[in-house]
Amino acid sequence: MPDPNTAPAIAVAGVAKAFGPTQALAGADLSVRPGEVVALMGANGAGKSTLVKIISGSLQPDAGTVTLGGRVVAFSSPREAKAAGIATVHQATDQAGAAGLTVAENLLLDEFCGSGPLFISPGSVRRRARAVASALDLDLPLDRDFIDLRPAERQLIAIARAVAAKATVLILDEPTSSLSTTEAERLFSIIRRLKASGMAILYISHRLGDLAAIADRAVVLRGGRIVGEFEKPIDLSAAVTAMIGRRLEAAAHADGTASTPVVVSIAGAMLVPGARPFDLSLHSGEVVAITGTLGSGKSRLLRSLFGLERLAAGGVTIEGAPWQSSGPAESIANGVFLVAEDRWQSSLLPPETPGASIAGTIALPHLPRWFPFGVVDTGRERRIGNEAIARLGIKARSADDTLDQLSGGNQQKVVLARWQAAPCRLLLLDEPFQGVDVGARADLIAAIRNSQSASATLIATSDTEEALEVADRILVMRDHSLYAAEDGLVSPTDTIAAVETAETRTAKP
Known part of the structure; x- marks a missing residue:
């Protein structure tokens, strides 16, 4: 366990970021010390991705500061952040390397893209790549094309490159989402080794099993703010309650x-x-x-x-x-009502079809019961549609709008309103x-x-x-x-x- 008096390797203070009217971060504070694994939890939309993008240089905050090793930094690009010692391994492992290059070439990719030698022999590439892999005891097929690797192997390449580049901060975004139990355990073993070497690791995951296995501390983000912090042993039920805002x-x-x-x-x-x-x-x-x-x-x-x-x-x-x-x-x-997975195929009508409005869409499956004599009361339809607009916060001018005028989220609200309109x-x-x-x-x-x-x-x-x-x-x-x-x-x-x-x-x- 890292010394709590040790200065953070990475810290953010009062970080805020808005996208138009949406406040993604609203004064978030977070720190990770050398040799510490901090799990960042949060539901979809909590602000996790925005915070990671700010730390890794993909976004600039509207307010607040990022400090690296006690020094305030402001990265204008991921390349700047990487050069300063911040490595990010994303969930999409196809972005962890370059297709068409071998494992050995991918392990040295940062060197090729930097100020390395202009010419390098195949034998030298293999020797240096083997040294990079052996630093983490990775037995990787050096001659295989990156595109042919499993997700777990692609992740290991990205982590090995971070170690070779002497990164001080490693950000792992949902690293076990596509891994088997055996592969996840192998990843945890490598994380423990990196932690022992003094690397600071920010681990983004919603998997409670991961938290119990690897995290020294869990920090919960909700609504763009840190709403909970839990030391090891982590109270998982309390962390979930903090994450979703209810028991x-x-x-x-x-x-x-x-x-x-x-x-x-x-x-x-x-x-x-x-x-x-x-x-x-x-x-x-x-x-x-x-x-x-x-x-x-x-x-x-x-x-x-x-x-x-x-x-x-x-x-x-x-x-x-x-x-x-x-x-x-x-x-x-x-x-017994079903909202199927594909709303356009199962629930919505083309805009030129009669009854394709919000009001008509809600009423469609209920017509035999609502209007048993075949005469549709459009006033009743419209009233029910407007009630749904108000109740579910559907962004529309009126119940006469067609569904193609609405966003995907508002279309789904109309589909839900259809089934809430009847017993x-x-x-x-x-x-x-x-x-x-x-x-x-x-x-x-x-x-x-x-x-x-x-x-x-x-x-x-x-x-x-x-x-x-x-x-x-x-x-x-x-x-x-x-x-x-x-x-x-x-x-x-x-x-x-x-x-x-x-x-x-x-x-x-």
Whole structure:
């Protein structure tokens, strides 16, 4: 553990940055000492990326200072920051090197781009690259093209280059997002070695498992400000509470029940033949998020409940009655609604189509019940549309605007308003925040959570941060089966750990 009296290797004080009316940072303070790993936590839109870009020279702050080794600095470019000793390894590993060059050439890339020798032999490149790799005990295939490497290997190249360049500060942005468990452990081992050498490391991640494994301290950013700081051993539940601004309730009571009535009960469900059967209960007023990797079965579960797919086995009851929908029409008539992943394909009409306005879009699936004699009351449509505009903060002139005039976030608000305009028993949301800006995302989360409906809400999302922000309970899907549902996991940190375990197990080898 670094001496708390040691001067910070890197520090920011009162840093502010706005993009038009959006205040990305509002006076953030952060420091990392030599030999310390500080985890920076924050939900999407909290300001993490903006802060990193300011430290690494990609952006200049509107106010505040950055100090490096006790000296105030103001970098005009990432190259200046790198020359001063700040190295950043981004989440997108294809940017960690140059395709078409070998591993050896990529390890020496900074030297080639700097003031190194004009001519260098292939043998010399290999010898010097081997020295760079051996500094971290990296056994990398020196002759392989960078483009053929796995994400973990690309990250190691970027880290090795930082060490070779004698960087004093290393910024790692979501470094384990695409790594298997074995690869993540290898990365942690290298981080510990760099920490022991005195390097200051700022580690951006939402994975609680990473924090427990590697961080000396966790700092939480929310709304552009530092709202929490936690020393090791890190209180993960408190850190999550600081990150999302509310307590994440226990996943379920120990006996598997909750205090509100069960709306939906799924028993012995098998999404595809041969998958592990699972049970799930959804309660009145509850928001449940299912997360997992692409292809894990999240969307298939939602589509099965809506009548677009059929379960391979098992049964469903809604409010105690057996449920097996023959299709969307029957589902909608019975208060089971789906917001599908692709809103343009599933929910919106071309602008030249009659009824393509906000009012018409909201009313469309409810026309048979609202206007059973076939005469549409446009005044009622317009009133419901304007109520939705006010309730969800939809940025539009009126309910007569067509959807092509709205941003992606406001389009999604209209789609959600459609299903909040009628009595609902089960609301299914598939990747509801995809392609949605930060402000609209916050409005959507508030609308989902503040609904006074007695219905249950089931959300499929690939983003654990989104699940943390919106859900009362988080489940993980892997290989078309649910975990952390009826497995006796009762704490938020247990369910999040299960999510992270599933993600690393299914990451590319």
